[in-house]
Amino acid sequence: MQKAVKYELDLRGVTCPINFVKTKLRLEKLKNGEQLEVLLDQGEPIRNVPRSAREEGHKVLRVQKNEDYYSVLIEKSGRISS
């Protein structure tokens, strides 16, 4: 089986709602099925961004807690596919 294409987006230090906007825009550039790993700060960012990505129709595959940040793996799934 072919491994899914994965991109990375480091949004540590980026406040809400800019972090969500950037995530959304980056996902728009992906093809359906491709993955985006987003790095987010604790607190408001991790509480908002994964849920908002879900509301946009994408799939949140994994949320990993690291020492002082989170990494969220999102699978692009939407109307706007590159």
Place this chain on the structure above:
Amino acid sequence: MEVKDLSRLKAGGFMKQKQPDLFSLRLRVPVGNVTAPQLAKLAEVAETYGKGYVHLTTRQGIEIPFIHFDDFAVVTDELIKVGLKLGSCGARVRNVMACAGDRYCSHGLGNSMEFGRKIDERFFGRDLPTKIKIAVSGCPNSCAKPQENDIGFMAVVEPEFEGSECINCELCVEGCPTKAITMVDGTPEVDRAKCIYEGNCIMSCPTESWKIKRKGYTVFVGGKLGKFPQLGKPIVQFVSEEEGLDWAERIITVCGTLACEGERLGTLINRIGPDKFKEEVISCRRR
């Protein structure tokens, strides 16, 4: 001017200032919303008849200070053209406050603005032995300060886990403000005794594994500030808008019957005790 006339004027939103013949005109601004045409008219009136500014009150109301007694009629005529009505002062139901709620706030668990409007339509200005202040908040962040009002409504939500899609991210565990959620054998469980129905679990879940079991409003009674501040306490939880209006009707009726002149609802509740007060409210027949 007679004392009787003054208190009638005050009831209708005209507040006598220190300066002779000058009044600050308090307006009714339910849930703190003003339209653009209303803002334009306010600017015009303040410039023509006042001192060129308006004051935003702590209850989301608007006041136009320095209005001369002789201009009352013309000012009220001008304001009514844009649907601006006079506010209430003294012993009656005051301007109803509300936060944005789920109309556009991402924390909103209920349509506090719409509910607040309904409350205002039904109860605003009703005469009582004492003032009654009512506020509606869309979630437990309490931006509209329901616990500081005589009657406060706070939208709440009860969560339920339906976990077929759960990815064990534990965001619900981390984000719960009362640490009510723990992982038990890889599944999140909520301790109902600690749950404050705030809904972060539902809002932050990236797989929609937490659902809304029920939603409604918590009703707080007896909050007040002033010289002897105290917070309101919940009298009932998870009421619908319809039920909430009914509870408010009964609470206001009991207040009308039992409160002494000038006795705030909180003081009445302290006097007869919260259990007796709740009994009275439950057994009260509508006017």
